[in-house]
Amino acid sequence: MIKGEAKLLRIFLGESDKIGSVPVYEKILVEARKEELAGATVYRGISGFGANSVIHKAKFLTMSDDLPLVIEIVDEVERIEKFIPSLKKIFDESNIGGLITMEKADIIKLNATKP
Numbered sequence: 001m002i003k004g005e006a007k008l009l010r011i012f013l014g015e016s017d018k019i020g021s022v023p024v025y026e027k028i029l030v031e032a033r034k035e036e037l038a039g040a041t042v043y044r045g046i047s048g049f050g051a052n053s054v055i056h057k058a059k060f061l062t063m064s065d066d067l068p069l070v071i072e073i074v075d076e077v078e079r080i081e082k083f084i085p086s087l088k089k090i091f092d093e094s095n096i097g098g099l100i101t102m103e104k105a106d107i108i109k110l111n112a113t114k115p
Helices: 024-034 077-094
Strands: 004-014 040-044 068-075 099-107
Touching: 004 024, 004 077, 024 040, 024 068, 024 077, 068 077, 077 099
Parallel strands: none
Antiparallel strands: 004 068, 004 099, 040 068
């Protein structure tokens, strides 16, 4: 169980980013689960831009296929730091743009349930 100080890993990428036919966000989730991290959530943005300054946004009555995504993963410091090489490898394999940040997080409460 995680208690107290932890790390929040935040990964910014595009919805259309893929490794072969697999979305990069899916590959990251599978790898995070394989490494038994506490959990991960993918957020789909309605608009955003990155280093290339191209604005990606959802338009009325149409669906963009390249909206911004943010993946957040919180776990113990050591477990997050151990995951970073796997994450860098995924970015290298996919040859995508993106941003990875890490910040301190204080766990206030964690309720884990068994499936």
